[in-house]
Structure formats: structure tokens, C-alpha cells
Amino acid sequence: MLKVKVLFVGPCESGKTILANFLTESSDITESSDITKYNPTQGVRILEFENPNVTSNNKGMGCEFELWDCGGDLKFESCWPALMKDAHGVVIVFNADIPSHLKEIKMWYSCFVQQQFLQDAQCLLVAHHKPGSGGDVGNLALTPPLTKLKLVHSNLEENPEEIRMEFVKYLKSIISSVSESRDREEMLIFT
Numbered sequence: 001m002l003k004v005k006v007l008f009v010g011p012c013e014s015g016k017t018i019l020a021n022f023l024t025e026s027s028d029i030t031e032s033s034d035i036t037k038y039n040p041t042q043g044v045r046i047l048e049f050e051n052p053n054v055t056s057n058n059k060g061m062g063c064e065f066e067l068w069d070c071g072g073d074l075k076f077e078s079c080w081p082a083l084m085k086d087a088h089g090v091v092i093v094f095n096a097d098i099p100s101h102l103k104e105i106k107m108w109y110s111c112f113v114q115q116q117f118l119q120d121a122q123c124l125l126v127a128h129h130k131p132g133s134g135g136d137v138g139n140l141a142l143t144p145p146l147t148k149l150k151l152v153h154s155n156l157e158e159n160p161e162e163i164r165m166e167f168v169k170y171l172k173s174i175i176s177s178v179s180e181s182r183d184r185e186e187m188l189i190f191t
């Protein structure tokens with residue numbers, strides 16, 4: 001069984017928890033009533049899930065995911081090394097309507113991706129649109145190095161299937177890189 005650990009990080013109140021719940025429970029977020037009350041994540045919540053659409057591509061191996069929904073408050077910074085340990089992917093969620101988030105996510109990228117020597121392909125940027133935000137997906141002024149990253153938009157009220165599909169695509173890409181590096185390790189042992 002392949003185990004894959006993916007982190008959700010990014011500024012406070014950007015929608016990480018809402019999105020993580022939606023993507024792991026396969027629930028329709030618009031039907032749940034208590035999500036309007038903001039509850040800051042204290043440290044981290046670990047959500048385990050299997051996605052029938054995503055299996056390891058070789059040897060018919062199954063795949064188990066851990067989604068680590070991390071609190072965005074910088075007071076948890078001392079926990080970050082424990083969160084980052086052995087992560088295969090980092091999803092950076094930000095509020096597309098808050099300009100300062102564009103600066104903040106550079107810091108998250110630097111700490112959680114660059115300094116951990118993760119590949120850019122292991123990182124996904126999610127511009128989350130809260131209800132009533134207008135959902136303008138046109139002009140996000142991302143600057144280098146963030147322009148190298150894959151950017152997707154999430155709007156759970158208007159188009160929930162889009163982010164679900166993009167997330168599955170992303171998980172598949174993570175799995176192929178994890179199983180490729182496992183294959184390489186196996187080869188090294190036998191040669």
C-alpha cells in the first residue's frame with residue numbers, strides 16, 4: 001500500500017479547512033449549514049482518505065492518503081518541521097480576493113516547498129473564492145517564483161466539480177512521482 005501525505009497550508013481564514021472537508025468527504029459543502037462559523041484550525045487536523053479514482057499506477061497497488069489541514073496562524077510555526085516531515089505534496093490555499101495573500105503565499109512556498117527541496121510539480125496553488133466574492137478568475141498578479149506553479153481556482157458554490165477534478169489530477173501526479181522514486185530505490189538495491 002502506497003501512503004501519500006499532502007499538506008494544506010496558507011494564510012488564516014483562506015478556506016483550507018472548508019476545502020479539505022469538501023475534498024475528503026465527497027460531500028456537497030453547500031448543503032452543510034454550520035460552515036459559516038469560522039473555527040481557526042489549532043495546529044493541524046489529519047484527514048485520512050482513499051480515492052477510488054486514484055490508485056497507484058503500477059502493480060495495481062492501492063493508495064492511502066493523509067491530508068494534513070494545517071492552521072494558518074504563525075503562532076504554530078514551531079510545529080512546522082513536524083508537519084513538513086515526509087510530505088509528498090504541498091497545497092497552498094489563499095483567498096483570491098485578498099491582495100496581501102499574494103505576498104504571504106511566497107513565504108509558505110519558500111518554507112514548505114523550496115527549503116524542503118520539493119519539486120515545483122509537488123506543489124499546487126489554490127485560489128479559493130468564497131461565496132459572493134464575484135469569482136473573478138481573470139487577473140491574479142502572481143510574481144516569480146510563484147508563476148512556475150500550477151494554479152487552480154476553487155469556487156465551491158459555483159463550480160465544485162472543477163476543484164475536485166483538479167485535485168484528483170494533482171494526486172495522480174504526486175503518486176506517479178512517489179512510485180517512480182520508489183522504483184528507482186528498488187533498482188539501486190538490486191544493481
Ligand SMILES: Nc1nc2c(ncn2[C@@H]2O[C@H](COP(=O)(O)OP(=O)(O)OP(=O)(O)O)[C@@H](O)[C@H]2O)c(=O)[nH]1
Pocket residue numbers: 010011012013014015016017018019029035036037038039040041042070071072073129130131155156157
Ligand atoms: N459558505 C462558504 N464559506 C466559506 C467557504 N470558504 C471559506 N468560507 C468561510 O471562511 C471561513 C474560514 O474558512 P476556513 O476553511 O476555516 O479557513 P482556514 O484557511 O482553514 O483557516 P485557519 O484554520 O485559521 O488557517 C469559514 O468558516 C467560512 O465561514 C466556502 O467555500 N463557502
Ligand SMILES: [Mg+2]
Pocket residue numbers: 016017018039040041069070071072
Ligand atoms: Mg483551518
